[in-house]
Amino acid sequence: MDILELFAWAAGMALVGAIVFGLLGLVSGTDETATIAPITLLVILLGVAPVGVFAFFMAAISAKHITHAIPTTLLGIPGDTLAAPLLRDAQLLRELGVPHIALRKAISGGVIAAIIAVPVAVLFAWILTPFSDAIGAVAPWLFLAAAALIAVVSKGRWRALVALVPFVLLIVALRDGSTAILGTPLSISFFLGIATGPLILDLFLASTPRGRARMRRDAPRVFELAADSRTWSGRMPNPLQVLDGRQAASTAGAAVVSSATFVFSPVAMTVLMGEAFAGRIKNGYRRLTSMMAIKNGTTESTYIAETLIPLIAIGLPLSPTAAGPANPLFNAPPVYTIDAEAGTTNNLHDMLEPWQFLVFGLLAVIVAVLLTYPFAMTQAHRAASWIMRKVSHEAVIGAFAGLIAVICLYEGGLVALGVAIVVGLAGGALNRLVKMHTGVQFMGFYVAVLTVPAVLALLG
Amino acid sequence: MTQPPPAATTTESRLLEVWGDTVDQRHLVLSIVLGVGLGAPVFLGTSWLLGMTDVAEGLQRSYALLAGIAACLIAAVIAARLFGPKRTVEIGAETAGSRQEAMDAIEAEIGPLGDPDELPARLLAEVRALGLYDDLAAQHRRRTEAEGAA
Numbered sequence: 001m002d003i004l005e006l007f008a009w010a011a012g013m014a015l016v017g018a019i020v021f022g023l024l025g026l027v028s029g030t031d032e033t034a035t036i037a038p039i040t041l042l043v044i045l046l047g048v049a050p051v052g053v054f055a056f057f058m059a060a061i062s063a064k065h066i067t068h069a070i071p072t073t074l075l076g077i078p079g080d081t082l083a084a085p086l087l088r089d090a091q092l093l094r095e096l097g098v099p100h101i102a103l104r105k106a107i108s109g110g111v112i113a114a115i116i117a118v119p120v121a122v123l124f125a126w127i128l129t130p131f132s133d134a135i136g137a138v139a140p141w142l143f144l145a146a147a148a149l150i151a152v153v154s155k156g157r158w159r160a161l162v163a164l165v166p167f168v169l170l171i172v173a174l175r176d177g178s179t180a181i182l183g184t185p186l187s188i189s190f191f192l193g194i195a196t197g198p199l200i201l202d203l204f205l206a207s208t209p210r211g212r213a214r215m216r217r218d219a220p221r222v223f224e225l226a227a228d229s230r231t232w233s234g235r236m237p238n239p240l241q242v243l244d245g246r247q248a249a250s251t252a253g254a255a256v257v258s259s260a261t262f263v264f265s266p267v268a269m270t271v272l273m274g275e276a277f278a279g280r281i282k283n284g285y286r287r288l289t290s291m292m293a294i295k296n297g298t299t300e301s302t303y304i305a306e307t308l309i310p311l312i313a314i315g316l317p318l319s320p321t322a323a324g325p326a327n328p329l330f331n332a333p334p335v336y337t338i339d340a341e342a343g344t345t346n347n348l349h350d351m352l353e354p355w356q357f358l359v360f361g362l363l364a365v366i367v368a369v370l371l372t373y374p375f376a377m378t379q380a381h382r383a384a385s386w387i388m389r390k391v392s393h394e395a396v397i398g399a400f401a402g403l404i405a406v407i408c409l410y411e412g413g414l415v416a417l418g419v420a421i422v423v424g425l426a427g428g429a430l431n432r433l434v435k436m437h438t439g440v441q442f443m444g445f446y447v448a449v450l451t452v453p454a455v456l457a458l459l460g
Numbered sequence: 461m462t463q464p465p466p467a468a469t470t471t472e473s474r475l476l477e478v479w480g481d482t483v484d485q486r487h488l489v490l491s492i493v494l495g496v497g498l499g500a501p502v503f504l505g506t507s508w509l510l511g512m513t514d515v516a517e518g519l520q521r522s523y524a525l526l527a528g529i530a531a532c533l534i535a536a537v538i539a540a541r542l543f544g545p546k547r548t549v550e551i552g553a554e555t556a557g558s559r560q561e562a563m564d565a566i567e568a569e570i571g572p573l574g575d576p577d578e579l580p581a582r583l584l585a586e587v588r589a590l591g592l593y594d595d596l597a598a599q600h601r602r603r604t605e606a607e608g609a610a
Binding site for chain 1: 476479482483484487488490491492493494495496497499503504522524525528529533536537539540543545546548550551566569570571572575579581585586589590592
């Protein structure tokens, strides 16, 4: 295949990936693994050239993690699994009347991080591979320390830390129980339960007379949507003008750090990077807007690095993203295969050169950004105002309840649905009673999944 | 969150505050019935129908999922047509009060919003352009006075 043909495949498939997943990003709750993996598999099985498959995937993840910020910020419901850690900050900015600013900060952070992450990941693929085992070995203890730290610095302080113990035990019990029944562990259902805990608790309370009496209002709630403001000059929005210097620098820093730690869960890294780079900002407005940029930037950089590093350096799906949404790039029999016994691979790792990962990865990310970013930036205020005037909260909650049901049934039938509801009720109650926010709960999930088995291994 | 409603009003108002916004309780129940009632059966029905075809097993689940998601979207469109929003939206209006309530609620959750004058130049210009500056300054003043009095 000559160079022109390679570029044509890459650009064409990047365009397709960006359009399909740019649109799918608008649909709340469309989990990445559940949507990107099967459609990528379809593209592979249809016989698209390797470079086209790679560009399709890279454009798909970049575009989805731009547009997923639209429902998250404007409607206040998570666009997908990685949007869940942004939800609370986004809801607060929406209450302040600046949902469009939350959106612009989030996607500007996403653009900066996505473009940085590609070259950084290629570089780290080259440097880090020898150390990946060591990083994996200390991960359980890092997550325990991080969970405790995030709990203590949260508004719940020591109460949130103490509440982590029963919460982690609940997760362990539910995970073991559901794994015993289903044969495979659940994860999307846990994330959905944690992210929507406050909603699930509210709905539960609304079904009781006493809860209803407390939630009763005499008048509709008043939202003040702030005036539209264009914080960039020229026709094309410029992410470096939308963020202030420190926000852009922190987003870039978080993108570099989260690209290096490619063995960690993207959701956990999103929470961690937000706390690490913006958690100590005193001014509330500045902290919330910085959180949006840094966290959404991390959703891009983790996905990109966790795909590129294992693809370039190893050829085996050795990261949470590679094992999930990117799995077909490694293993899609009969086209791409991994022979576990012989230890050989025949997948994108063998079919593309390192420079091709860099050049076509960057090309795909830029196509995705050019397609989604200007549109979301310029239409943010109009969309926010239309949604607030036309779309009722009932319709949003109803559709979201349906999505929770569908996605849980998809992951593990009624067992998964039960898990999501129990986790949601417990998480929602802890959120309200001891101010243990969803970020702490997400870390609690990783303590249950990673640290608890490590502790048991030490004891046993 | 703001006015604890006396029991007498419960006969008139059907408005509840759920997940940060006001809803009509009957419309809420109907919307959820619509969302779950359309999404779940479409997902299960599509899996069942595809199970009888020779579509690859991994893809069957994915197609069923996409069908279920589409059904939820249709449910949202129907619910949005049937039930209008129960919120009052003021766009760019200079009204004191609504934002003060919101700011009090936010500060109760995450701590002080802070003094807008300490923001770096670009963010300061941003809050001014948004019309947030005066509200943030007033909130900061109220807070420092309240803390001074305590």
